[in-house]
Structures are given as structure tokens and as C-alpha cells.
Amino acid sequence: CTSSIMGKNKNRKKSKSNASNKSRASSSAAKPATTAAPVSVNPSTDAVEDAKAAGAAIAAKAKEATAAKESTAAKETTAAEEATAAESSPPPTPSYPFSHSESVLSPAAYSLACKLYDNSQGHLFSHWISGEDDDKKKSMMEQLLKLHESYPLENGLLSYTENARRLLAISKEGKNPLEGWVPSVPQGEVLEIGTPAYDKMESEGIPLLSSTGFVLVAGGLGERLGYGGIKVELPTESCTETCYLQYYIETILAIQAKYGKKERPLELAIMVSDDTHDKTVALLEANKHFGMDPSNLTLMKQEKVAAIASNEGAIAQVSGDPWAIESKPHGHGDVHSLMHSKGVAQKWADKGFTHIVFFQDTNGLGFHTLAASLGVSKNLGLVMNSLAIPRKAKQAVGAVCKLENKDTKEVRTINVEYNQLDPLLRDTISKDGDVNDEKTGFSPFPGNINQLIFSLKEYNENLKLTSGVMAEFVNPKYADAEKTIFKKPTRLECMMQDYPMVLKGDDSKKVGFTSVDADMCFSPVKNATSDGVSKQKSGTHPAVAFSGESDQYNAVAKVMRGVGCKLDEGEVKEFLGIKMPAGPKIVVSPFVCCQPADYKALFPNPSDVTITGKSVLIIKGKGSVVIKSLKLDGTLIIETNEAKDELVVDGLEVTNEGWIEKESTGDAPEWIKMRGYTMEKSETCTYDQGGPKGDFMKVEEEVAKTEE
Secondary structure, three states: OOEEEOOOOOOOOOOOOOOOOOOOOOOOOOOOOOOOOOOOOOOOHHHHHHHHHHHHHHHHHHHHHHHHHHHHHHHHHHHHHHHHHHHHOOOOOOOOOOHHHHHHOOHHHHHHHHHHHHOOOHHHHOOOOOOOOHHHHHHHHHHHHHHHHHOOOOOHHHHHHHHHHHHHHHHHHOOOOOOOEEEEOOOEEEEOOOOHHHHHHHHHHHHHHHHEEEEEEOOOEOHHHOOOOEHHHOEOOOOOOOEHHHHHHHHHHHHHHHHOEOOEOOOEEEEEEOOOHHHHHHHHHHOHHHHOOHHHEEEEEEOEEEOEOOOOOOEOEEOOEEEEEOEEEOOOOHHHHHHHHOOHHHHHHHOOOOEEEEEEOOEOOOOOOHHHHHHHHHHHOOOEEEEEEOOOOOOOOOEEEEEEEOOOOOEEEEEEOHHHHHHHHHHOOOOOOOOOOOOOOOOOOOEEEEEEEEEHHHHHHHHHHHOOOOOEEEOOOEOOOOOOOEOOOEOEEOOHHHHHHHOOHHHHHOEEEEEEOHHHHOOEOOOOHHHHHHHHHOOOOOOOHHHHHHHHHHHHHHHHHHHOOEEOOOOEEEEOOEEEEOOOEEEEOOOOOOOHHHHHHHOOOHHHEEEOOOOEEEEEOOOEEEEOOEEEEOEEEEEOOOOOOEEEEOOEEEEOOOEEEEEOOOOOOHHHHOOOEEEEEOOOEEEEOOEEEEOOOOOHHHHHHHHO
8 A cells, every 4th residue: 555645845954953841930938927016105114114125126026027028028039030040941951861872972963862762763772871882873873864864854854754654554544545536638649650740749849959958867776687786887788888878978969969059058967876876976987977078967866764664653773783774765756856955957947948858767768759758848838748658458557647636626647556547447437447448459548657858947946845845655565464563664755757746726737748659768677687587478578688778779770660761670589588679780879860850861762771680780970971872781880980070871782791699608797697698790891981891792783773
């Protein structure tokens, strides 16, 4: 059961002390009783003497009474002053079980310890002993301070644990977070590449490329894939071994070169984590930032949040080490708060950027449809546009849905998880639940792939109001039917696609989608090969290294076929249990083509371009390339050296043994082991300013026919 809560719209938190209860001191002084001496009137001398004596006694008594009054007044003044002082002074500092260690800790650390203890986190200090483990105490409090200060809501860990208790209570009750909401298909466009509708949206979006900022969400390692490094350093394909980060940066630079403005270079922000920060910096520095000016590149480090051990919101300690606080990632929704706190959104707005695109770390197809998606955003006036794919009913992919609250009429267009969509539809608008449309064969609700486009003006204004804090949710795994024990500590999470939940007024109605076939926009590398085999057997895309590489080649081949080139289908091959088409393998430098529209200039006579299914075509460099006619049955590399170079290929025929996949051996690098094959490069023809070189063969008879 997943429960969610809207984050409070507050500014970055400030350190505040909890208000203390003031105690009022009061005192009372008893007024003294005064008794007059009896006076007798006797004319005798003795009487006179007696009267004098009596008078003296009365005077003495009066003096005593005056002194008593003055003493009483002094006491009352002192008591009043004490009461006033008590009202204006803080109460005595309460004693905590760890007060003996106050001198060991910094004032901030000790203050936080007191607040946590008062917030039902006393278990964190139960093992503290006076005079022992002082270094460990300081280390533990440093961990807690970091978690406290990095959490974006006011009051840090106190707000975090309060939200955890509330969300866990909802989860335990089994409450449906979508109760009261009615779904419908949101506004958007379903596009097919090569059609007039696609071309129109692409042409409208191309001018917007020059004012688009790029945000890469890259917080993960490749351990799940069988790779020890960061995912963005994985090669996208085996022919050029270009890593994902290089491919992304070079595509941005190519967009800048083709469509940008010299006075406003395009910029990239990368969200990293503790796990990936240093390795990302090292990768960039070792490769001179892949040609990007470092001033146009921003790294934003995401911090973790405390793990929660119980429904009561107890902060979890690492099993076997009570001095270590268990922490976990908060989710990619933190990218919005980082865009605000690091000032990136504001900086880009000041520079005149109009849009931002958020993209994933290992989806090599993400930029193919960028211009068309921007065109849809412009055409529909969208504040947020989700790039989506057609999804089959009940497919394990979140669905983009428009939701309207029955009572408040509030509207949200958000991602609804597939396991929530079917019961939601059954309870509201369709007794059949999540079913395919008879005309299209797909669900009317498109599948979310977490590539998002925002209109920067509205985005930046909303960040100012919300500090970029997204709604949180919790998804504990219970060990008992009563839902009182967790199998392992849980955490609060947030997702970047939940941004519409913070929108208000008309902006909440300006959220939509652009749906394009997955083979043109979505092929993530996110699964271990063994998991990919299971998914492919069940009819789901495997999302492994081999499939990601194959899909990159196939996407370019599809665009080429769309403009009229003649490409054969490649042979389906199997490696490590994954079956995918193995050709033709086509890699085109983004400086030559970075959007499908560019391929028409690359192939002005597409019917004169023929490529067999076993072939490899690689176009490298930053210069201009035009291929008027080509017959390829093997491997050809076309390369320009300088951006000013212009290379025309006309009447070229290449036949050679080419390159072919061979099963990898046990001592291969990790990125090759993930695929199960290595590229055996037998024969190659290269073509540059000096013409063709290497392994190639012209068929004279066919050349003669072509000349005739």
C-alpha cells in the first residue's frame, strides 16, 4: 500500500528552538497584627509616671510595628521581583539521559539531540554512557545533523518523522490515496514518426531547442546491472563505445551548433549522489567535460534521508552498529528542490531559457523526439509535458491520467501506478477496468517514462512558492498481517513526475503528454541480464545492455527507412538468453543529425541508399556530411575532422567482411560481460576527405550501370 502526502510549502528551514513553557513564581507575606497598650488617666504622680511608661511602651510598640511593616514591604518587593524574573527567564534546563555528554558535542548537535529525545527518539541514545565512546557520539550526531539540515522542510528531522508517522498510519489503515478522484484521458498528442502530424510538431519545436535547459537525473551506480562504476560511464553501444554522458553532452553541443545562439550557450545540470558525485567529476575531468564549457555544467548533489524502523516513526540504526544511522535515497523528486536551492532554475530564467527537459541516465533514445515534444508543449500551451509511450492494458508501466476530485473539483494530471489504475477505473468510470482500446489495441492512458518538459517561467515561479518540495509517499514491507512490524526499515520518497501535485489554479490544467512509439524514445538499461531474460519471456521489454544497444541502432534505421532509405532487417541473435535484432548497426554523430528532420539533408536521394542487415555504418565528427548514393554490405566509417569540413559521398559501394558479435570470454571487462558479446572487427572501409581507404570492393558492372 502506497500512501502520499503533500509536502508543506515552506522556505528552506531555519534553525529554531522549541518554545518552552514558562512558569510563574508567586509568594505572599502575612500582614503583622498591631495591639495598642491600655491608657489609664490618673492624676497621681505615679499615674503620670505610669502614663510616661505607658507612652514609652506604646512608642516602642509603634516603632516595632513600623519596622515590621517595612520588613513586610521589603519581602513583598523581593517576592514580586522574583516572580517578574521568573516570568522573563527561561526555566531550568531539563536533564536528559545524555546530559553528561553535552561538553563533548557542538551546541547544534546537543540541541538536536534534545529535540530528537523530546520527539520520541530516545532509543538513539539508550547506549550512551558517561565518559565512554565520545568520538562515536560526535560521529553519530554529525550523521543526524546532516540528515536534519539537508531535509528541505522546516524543522528538518522533526518534520520528516512527523510526516512518516502520518503516512505510515494511512498505510496501516489501508487507505486508498486515490479515493474521491475520477480519472480521464488527459490532453496530449499521439505522434508517429514520419507522418505529417509528427513533422509539424517537430518543425514547431525546433526553434525552442535554442532556449531549452537540460537536467540529467544520474544518482545511481551500475551494481544492479553487474557493473561497479556509475551508469553514465557505460558505453551506449559497442561500435564506438561512446558512453552515455558523452553522448548526452555531445548531443546538447550539437543542438547548440545547429540551432543555438552564440550569446546563450545551452546548459546541463546533473543530479548526483554521494555514490556518484566523485566518479562523475572524475569522468568529466578525464575527458575535458566532453567539449562542454565547465561554466555551463552544474552538478547538484542529492542527500539521503533517515530510514524509519517502525510505525511510530523511530529513526533506524544500522543493524549491529547503534552508532550508525541508516539512511536511504529520498527519490528523484529531490531534483526540483535542488534546482531551486542551487539557483539553477532562476539562473536559466534570467538568461532567457524558456523550457527545461529532465531525462534519465541510461535511455539512449531520449533525445530523438525532443523537438516534436517541445512543439506539442507550444501547441497546447503546456506547463508540463510528459513524454510517454503507448501501453498495453495492465502493462507494468505507470499511466498518465487526468484526475478530478468529486468534491473539490480540483484537477491533477499525474502518473498513476499500473496496480492502482485498474481498481480506480473499476470504482469510477469503467466496470471493465484497464482495457485496451478496440481501435488502437492500446490502453487510452499512455505510459509514463519519466522524461519531462517544463515551461520554465511557471516552473521557476512554483519553485519560489514551494522550494521545490514534492509530495512524499511511503511503501513499507510488513512482516505481519497486523502491519505492526517492518521486514526492513522503510523511508519516505518523492518522485519528480509528481510535480503537478504542487500546481494551483490554471497551471494545474495545463499538464499533458506526448506519446511516441517506444522504439523511438524509450529503451532504458536498468535490469540485470537474468531479470531481463524473465521479463522478455513474459512479453516485456528486457531493458538490459544488449537491448539498449540494439534499440539504438534500430531507432536510427527506422528514421532512415522513414525518409526513404532501403535497409534490410538484421538477423535476430541471442546472448545470455536475450534475443534482439543484431543489425544493421548504424551510429550517426549528433553533430550530423540530432533530430529526425536532419536525416533528409543527410540523404537527399534516399532511394539510392541501400544497406544490408549485417552492415555497420558509422558517421563520426562535427563536419557536414551528405550521402547521395551508397551501397553497403559490410562496415563503413565516414569521418570528418573539423566542423568546417564538408564531405559528399556519391556512388560509393562497399563490400567487406565487416564486424560481427562474438561471445565474450570470462576475462572481458564488466560492460562487455553485461552484453555477453564483444565486437570482432574483421574488415573496415573508412571514408574521409581523402576518399575511401581500407577494406572495400566496387562491383564494376553495377558501377557502370549507375553511371549510365
